[in-house]
Amino acid sequence: MAVAKDSRKTGLRILLGAVVLVLGGSMLLYLVPQTPGTGEASSTDTIAKVGDETVSTAEVRQQLAEVEQRNQVPKQLESLYARQILNQLIFQKEMQYEAKRLGIRVSDQEQADRIRQFLPTAYNGDTFVGRDRYASEVQARFQLTVPVFEELIRQGLLQDKFRKLVTDGVSVGPSELQDEFKYKNEKVKLDYAFIKPEDLEAKITPDEGEIKAAYEKNRSRYQVPEKRVARYGLIDLNQLRQTAQVSDDELKAQYQQNIQQYQVPNRVHVEHILLMTVGKTDAEVEEIRQKAEDVLKQAKKGAKFEDLAKKYSEDPGTKDKGGDLGWLTQGQTVPEFEKTAFGLDKGKMSDLVKTQYGFHIIKVLDKETAHTKPFDEVKDSIKTPLLLAKTDKLASDESDQLSATIRRSNKVSLDDLAKQFHLTLGETRPVTAVDPILELANSKEAKEAIFRLRQDELSLPIRTDRGYLVLSVKQIQPTHPGSLEEVRDKIIAELKQQKSTELARAKAEDLAKRVKAGEKFEAAAKSLGLEAKSSDLFARNGSISGAVSGKQVSAAFQLKPGDVGAPLNLGANWFVYRVAEKQEPNPADFEKQKKELTDQVLQTKRNLAFEAFRTSLETRLKQEGKLQIMSDKLKGFGDLS
Helix, strand or coil: CCCECCCHHHHHHHHHHHHCCCECCCECCCCCCCCCCCCCCCCCCEEEEECCEEEEHHHHHHHHHHHHHHCCCCHHHHHHHHHHHHHHHHHHHHHHHHHHHHCCCCCHHHHHHHHHHHCHHHEECCEECCHHHHHHHHHHHHCCCHHHHHHHHHHHHHHHHHHHHHHCCCCCCHHHHHHHHHHHHCEEEEEEEEECHHHHHHHCCCCHHHHHHHHHHCHHHCEECCEEEEEEEEEEHHHHHHHCCCCHHHHHHHHHHCHHHHEECCEEEEEEEEEECCCCCHHHHHHHHHHHHHHHHHHHCCCCHHHHHHHHCCCCCCHHHCCEEEEEECCCECHHHHHHHHHCCCCCECCCEEECCEEEEEEEEEEECCEECCHHHHHHHHHHHHHHHHHHHHHHHHHHHHHHHHHHCCCCCHHHHHHHHCCEEEECCCECCCCCCHHHCCCHHHHHHHCCCCECCECCCEECCCEEEEEEEEEEECCEECCHHHHHHHHHHHHHHHHHHHHHHHHHHHHHHHHHCCCCHHHHHHHCCCCCEECCCECCCCEECCCEECCCCHHHHHCCCCCECCCEEECCEEEEEEEEEEECCCHHHHHHHHHHHHHHHHHHHHHHHHHHHHHHHHHHHHHCCCEEECHHHHHHHCCCC
16 A cells, blocks of 8 residues: 555655666566575575676575565466576676676765655655664564665665666667657557457367277377275364354354454544556656646546546555545554545545655545444454354364374274264275365365275374264275277367367368458358357457457558458467558647657667667676576576576
């Protein structure tokens, strides 16, 4: 939440967005070093060396852990993330090395000015608030120590200096603007058919000869893996919940015991629109204020607040929710925001409110005065978790007794246990080690136990979503070459997939050929059993939803209305199209878009120039022997060979 005092994620995102590069592969990695980085590391831990400075595997692992705390990183992508983190750390060292060579430095005053931009609360007017409060503010806003925070600020300023050095001479020529104008504004409308093999599979039925031929050709491939059948006894949580009871006295005792959680403070439910000013110059802040005034006028004239928030707000946490911040309590937000929010009546909207984050427009959806919720109001909400806790305790106690019984004697049978403990008995179908076992709630532990146990051996109770299971392997079917009947379904599925892929390609080529010969697109598609559709007008940076992007059909923009494009292969799918309409850019729009186009082209060229600088710097340092990278040390993060 951009206005909350403890809005650590937003603050961190703002800070790091200014000082850390966006890495490749559409992944934004927030690289947060835990120490400012001395460049010291043991030789066995060193993964890269730039001049006298080193990067260690410990640093890479540490920053990968930081990334994984904020985002789930699939195991198979860990090595890619580690590589990108390493590249970023190396680049930081390269910039430091080059800065020393060129005499580029970040002054204390520059660092102080940038800190003031990111953390206005570090100063009271022109007076520094003191080291203790400053450290507390840095920790609260960004979850960083002061040395790490200031090192990130320094790195960001240093990178800014190199960007300025590299990109100050970059300019945009008239022809480049015209090309970009055309790219953004030239539009086409397509008649098209999107052909997916999976949609054709239902119409394909391999005959017996084809099935037998495929089996004979690939007989060695069709191995049937080991399968096991397990019996199980279940302490069924659902059954226990149906019989368990919770009295009013128990509910009231729980209510009194947790009375504080039913105390509702003064609170207000608000939406807001935020236009951010963090890190902006005074001139830019004035432009943003004027834009905010315009948005406020639209809101006051009756425009839907939620739509305005989705269109204009720069708070990433609430933008997609129409600016909804939810319920706020006093002390949760910055003072200027809180004073306005709690001072408005229900349904009212504020004028512009300036905070350290930017300009806000606030709308109050609802308000509540501090009170304690009565027992009758919360009774039902107490009952469900109390009932669940009670049945969980009953099941857990029964599971402990089951465990003790099994441990005392390994000769006890599952049937005897079921009688003694009133277990629900069941049996799985034959399953492989990779099959889902729905009857066992897809429990990973249960599946592992089935393929670990010896036949007729009992497992100890295993907790699943259904309850506690005791397992016994009834039958083991060993791995063996599959007979035709055993693998028939697999062969049929493979044949259908193969034939549908071939059929999709054939239909795509046939459709394009017919339309080129003069047939109407819709009629030709229908005769081939395909659905013809027409797109809206879209530009190269647009798309046809669920089908293709403008970049994928860039060839369409070179064609004339009525022309048919070559069938486009998109993985297994095919896209066939005819240009139905072409809309040329309106020259009158050029002047309106000129500033935005200039900014976009300039930014793109600057990014390319800076990336070229980064590449050439790395190449030069390698040639000079100042950069060494021991990539083999990243193998612990996954396969990087």
